[in-house]
Amino acid sequence: MSLKTDDRKFDARTAAGIEDAFMRGAVGSAQDSLKTRRLTAATALGDWEQWRELGQQIRQHTLENLDYYLGQMADNVERRGGHVFFARTKEEASAYIRDVVQSKNARKVVKSKSMVTEEIEMNHVLMEAGCEVIESDLGEYILQEDDWDPPSHIVAPALHKNRKQIRDVFASKLSYAGDETPEHLARFARDILREKFLEAEIGITGCNFAVANLGAINLVTNEGNGDLTAALPKTHIAVMGMERIVPTLEEMEVLDNLLCRSAVGQKLTSYITVMGPREPGEVDGPEEFHLVIVDNGRSEILASEFHEALQCIRCGACLNVCPVYRHIGGHAYGSIYPGPIGAVITPLLGGYDDYKELPYASSLCGACTDVCPVKIPLHEQLVMHRQNIVSQGRTGVADRVQMKAASKLLSSPGMFRSTLRVAYSMTRLLSRHGRIVRGPGPIEGWIGIRDMPQPVKKQDGFRSWYENRERVERADAFDAPLKDIRKNGLSAKSDANATVLPKAEPGRDSSVEEAAAPIGKEGR
Ligand code: SF4
Numbered sequence: 001m002s003l004k005t006d007d008r009k010f011d012a013r014t015a016a017g018i019e020d021a022f023m024r025g026a027v028g029s030a031q032d033s034l035k036t037r038r039l040t041a042a043t044a045l046g047d048w049e050q051w052r053e054l055g056q057q058i059r060q061h062t063l064e065n066l067d068y069y070l071g072q073m074a075d076n077v078e079r080r081g082g083h084v085f086f087a088r089t090k091e092e093a094s095a096y097i098r099d100v101v102q103s104k105n106a107r108k109v110v111k112s113k114s115m116v117t118e119e120i121e122m123n124h125v126l127m128e129a130g131c132e133v134i135e136s137d138l139g140e141y142i143l144q145e146d147d148w149d150p151p152s153h154i155v156a157p158a159l160h161k162n163r164k165q166i167r168d169v170f171a172s173k174l175s176y177a178g179d180e181t182p183e184h185l186a187r188f189a190r191d192i193l194r195e196k197f198l199e200a201e202i203g204i205t206g207c208n209f210a211v212a213n214l215g216a217i218n219l220v221t222n223e224g225n226g227d228l229t230a231a232l233p234k235t236h237i238a239v240m241g242m243e244r245i246v247p248t249l250e251e252m253e254v255l256d257n258l259l260c261r262s263a264v265g266q267k268l269t270s271y272i273t274v275m276g277p278r279e280p281g282e283v284d285g286p287e288e289f290h291l292v293i294v295d296n297g298r299s300e301i302l303a304s305e306f307h308e309a310l311q312c313i314r315c316g317a318c319l320n321v322c323p324v325y326r327h328i329g330g331h332a333y334g335s336i337y338p339g340p341i342g343a344v345i346t347p348l349l350g351g352y353d354d355y356k357e358l359p360y361a362s363s364l365c366g367a368c369t370d371v372c373p374v375k376i377p378l379h380e381q382l383v384m385h386r387q388n389i390v391s392q393g394r395t396g397v398a399d400r401v402q403m404k405a406a407s408k409l410l411s412s413p414g415m416f417r418s419t420l421r422v423a424y425s426m427t428r429l430l431s432r433h434g435r436i437v438r439g440p441g442p443i444e445g446w447i448g449i450r451d452m453p454q455p456v457k458k459q460d461g462f463r464s465w466y467e468n469r470e471r472v473e474r475a476d477a478f479d480a481p482l483k484d485i486r487k488n489g490l491s492a493k494s495d496a497n498a499t500v501l502p503k504a505e506p507g508r509d510s511s512v513e514e515a516a517a518p519i520g521k522e523g524r
Contacts, residue, residue, distance in 0.1 A: 002118070002119070002121045002124070002336075003118075003119050003335055003336055003337075003346065003349055003350050004334060004335065004350065004354065005150035005151075005331065005334055005335060005336055006150065006331060006334040008334070010332075010334065010357035010358075010361075013328075013331060013332040013333075013334055014328045014332045014361075016331070016332070017327070017328035017329040017331060017332040018327060018328060020160075020329065022160075022162060023152075023160045023329045023331075024326070024327060024329065026159060026160060026161075026162065027152075027159060027160070027325065027326055027329055027330075028326055030153075030156065030159055030320070031319075031320045031321070031325075031326055034264070034265060034316075034317075034320040035320055035321060036265070037264065037265020037266075038261060038262055038265045038317060038320070038371075039265075040265060041260075041261035041265045041266060041267060042261050042262070044267070045257065045261065051254070051257065051258060051373070052258070052372075052373055052374070052375055053375070054254055055254060055255060055258045055313075055373050055374040055375070056311065056374050056375040058246065058251045058254060058255060058374075059255075059310075059311035059313070059374045060308075060311065061247075062243075062245055062246060062247065062251075063243060063302065063307065063310055063311065066242070066243065066245070066302065069212040069245050069246075069247060070086075070212075070242060070245060070293065072212040072213060073210050073211075073212040073215060073245060073291075073293075074086075074291075074293075075215070076212070076213065076214060076215025076216075077215040077276060077277060077289070077291050078215075079215065080215050080276055080277040080279060080289075081277045081278070081279075081280075081289070082215070082276060082277035082289035082290065082291060083288070083289070083290045083291070084290075084291045084293065085290065085291070085292050085293070086242075086293050086295070087120075087292055087293065087294050087295060087296070088295050088296075089295070089296055090119060090120035090121060090294070090296045091120075093120040093122070093239065093292050093294045093296065094120045094121055094122050094125040094126075095125070096290075096292055097122055097125070097126070097204070097237055097239070097290075097292060098125050098126060098129050100202070100235065100237060100290055101126060101129065101131060101202050102129060104201055104202065104234075104235055106131065106201035106202045106235070107130065107131055107132060107201070108131070108132050108134075108196070108199050108200045108201055108202070109126055109131050109132065109133045109134070109200060109201070109202045109203075109204060110133075110134045110136050110193075110196050110197055110200035110202075110203055110204075110228075110229050110232075110233065111123075111133060111134070111135060111136065111203070111204040111205065111229060112136050112137055112203075112204075112205045112206065112219070112221065112225050112226040112229040112230075113135070113137035113139075113140050113157070113206065113221075113225075113226075114204070114205060114206025114207075114239055115154065115206065115314060115336060115337065116206060116239050116240065116241045116294055117204065117206065117239050118151075118336045119241075119294070119296065119336060119349070120239070120294060120296065122204070122239070134193070134196045134200070136193050136196065136197065136223075136225040136228070136229055137157070137221075137223060137225055138158075138186060138189055138223060138225075139151070139156060139157040139158035139159075140157050140158075141189055141193065142158045142161060142166055142169060142170075142189075143157055143158055145169050145170065145173045145174060146161075146169045146173075149161075150330075150331060150336070151330065151336060152329055152330025152331050152338060153316060153319060153330050153338065153339075154314050154315075154316040154319060154337070154338070154339070154341075154342075155263045155264065155314075155315070155316035156316075159330070160329060160330065160331070163180040163181075163182055163185065164180050166180075166185055167179070167180045167185060170185065170188060170189070174188075174192065176188055193225070197228045197229070197232045197233075198232065200229075200232065200233045201233055201234060201235065202233050202234075202235045202236075202237060203228075203229040203230050203231075203232065203233035203235070203236050203237070203286065204229070204236075204237045204238075204239065205217075205219060205226050205229050205230050205236070205237075205238050205239070206219075206226075206238070206239060206240065207219070207238050207239065207240035207244055207291075208220045208244065208256075208259065208313075208314075209244055209245065209246045209252050209255060209256075209313075210240055210244060210245045210246070210291070211245075211246055211247075211248065211249055211252055211274060212245055212246065212247050212248070213247060213248045214248075214249070214274070214276065215276050215277070216274050216275060216276035217238045217240070217274070217275060217276060217291070218246075218252050218256070218272070218273070218274050219271070219272075219273045219275070220256060220259060220260065220269050220271070220272055221269060221270070221271045221273075222264070222266075222269045222270045222271070223270075223271075224270065224271050226271065226273065227271055227273050227275075230273075230275055230285075230286065231275075231284070231285055231286065233286060234286055234287045234288065235286055235287065235288040235289075235290070236275075236285075236286040236288070236289050236290070237290045237291075237292060238289070238290070238291050238292070239292045239294060240291065240292070240293055240294065241294055241296075241298060242293050242294060242295050242298050242299075243298055243302075243310040243311075244313075249274070252274075255313055255374075256268065256272055258313065258315070258373035258374065259313050259314075259315050259373070260272075261373075262313075262315035262316075262317040262371070262373040263315040263316055263317065276289060277289040296349065297348065297349050298310060300348075301345075301348050304348075305384055306344065306348055306381055306384065308376050308377060308381070309341070309344050309345050309348065309376060309381060311374045311375075311376050312341055312345070312374070312376060313373065313374055314341075315373060316339070317371045317372065317373065318339055318340040318341050318367075318368035318371060318372055318378055319338060319339030319340065319341075320371075321367040321368060321370075321371045322339055322340050322362070322367065322368055323363055323365065323367070324361050324362055324363060325338065325339045325340070328361065332361070333346065333358060333361065334354075334355070335350065335355065335358070337349075339368075340362060340368035340378045340379075340382070341368075341376070341378065342358065343358040343359055343361050343362060343382060343385075344359075344376075344378055344381045344382060344385070346358055347359065347385055352388070352389060352392065352394055356389050356394050358385075359382045359383075359385035359386050359389065360386065362379065362382050364379045364382065364383065365379070366379045390403075420455050420456065423455040424454070424455045424456065427454050427455060428454075430454075431454035434453060434454050435451060435452065435453060435454060436452040436453070436454050439452075
């Protein structure tokens with residue numbers, strides 16, 4: 001797997017996502033349940049906003065002093081007998097890992113879930129070198145057995161598969177003969193994976209946070225596979241993006257709290273482990289520890305206006321609230337990093353040539369920004385991408401022509417009014433009750449699910465419509481009851497309400513129509 005997971009064009013990927021009813025249902029219910037659980041877990045922590053503030057400060061402080069903390073981390077790992085490699089590119093990172101594996105004459109590698117190892121195409125490089133690589137996270141294992149189906153969520157990679165599909169994968173690839181019960185499927189995978197842990201010569205993990213003053217890494221998992229991957233094979237290689245570092249255990253504790261609650265709505269996940277090179281006198285754990293610190297474009301991001309994107313702790317909460325992700329699913333992003341954070345960092349890591357559509361895969365509603373536990377202004381970063389894409393002339397010819405035309409139109413009142421007149425005449429036959437109800441070609445589908453007001457006539461332009469609307473609303477809200485009170489005294493107050501609120505008729509939603517009626521008569 002690499003950063004890119006799909007060679008199809010963005011339109012084809014999103015169309016496939018929208019047509020996949022099962023995937024949309026699965027993503028919708030996962031989003032709903034994760035949102036609720038996150039909210040409960042966050043509320044239990046007390047003042048969640050203060051925790052977010054603290055999380056943001058920790059991430060910003062660390063990034064501002066990244067060279068210091070990375071140096072401290074490297075010194076401490078080496079002091080404890082471990083090896084550290086700084087990789088400028090994904091090629092350097094994968095080549096180092098392959099060299100370590102080959103130096104041990106290893107053929108069997110087990111790994112736990114790690115986005116950065118996907119980014120550097122490590123599995124591919126190791127398999128080309130003749131190694132068997134086994135993913136030990138259950139979701140990742142299912143995807144691997146399904147011919148390396150790409151992940152669709154940062155935290156729940158196999159979110160797009162149901163139990164029947166998983167059963168079919170296990171049956172066809174691993175001769176599974178059981179039913180679709182989740183416990184049976186998990187037990188089956190677990191039995192296979194236990195053997196793989198014991199056979200593996202090399203264990204490769206990611207790193208949720210590197211703790212600089214200890215020279216240790218922190219793993220956060222629910223299945224315990226990360227611990228087995230790190231502890232059982234003789235050599236442990238940990239791979240981390242260079243931004244995933246904290247000064248001490250205290251900051252780690254804050255970020256783990258934010259991560260677990262935001263990712264899966266748990267106070268803490270089942271396994272929170274801090275590990276590193278084996279200390280003298282320790283009798284268990286791997287004999288050799290390597291830490292690969294990957295740059296692969298992060299230095300440029302750090303120096304750019306997108307530096308806040310590096311605060312990300314990969315909790316996936318922004319995916320769980322995104323209305324666009326809900327409808328198109330993770331595969332539509334064509335990247336191992338889907339959702340709002342994927343739409344921000346994928347173009348930074350992979351370039352606009354391949355990913356210029358992603359920043360537009362957002363309604364800019366800001367839900368991602370509101371939910372992010374480390375306060376990354378995601379929707380603002382998406383707008384910055386759009387600005388860059390436009391200023392670099394990367395939009396299509398049709399877009400450029402439309403924008404130029406709109407700019408001319410909106411900057412000339414005369415031309416704007418004439419256009420409105422023409423638009424009004426052209427849409428008369430397509431409209432009913434002030435709404436366009438029919439349209440040609442693809443517009444028909446768009447109108448079918450959205451309100452599109454009919455353009456107003458020139459003489460009823462926006463200002464006069466708005467003034468009339470305000471006058472009518474004021475009259476409805478205040479004038480009529482006041483007149484009644486003046487005429488009949490305060491005792492008439494309760495009756496006055498009857499003049500404001502339209503009378504309800506059984507089976508008819510009269511309030512909307514009647515409230516709009518005065519506007520319809522005077523304002524249009
Ligand atoms: S951007 Fe924020 S919400 Fe999204 S994955 Fe990263 S930390 Fe979580």
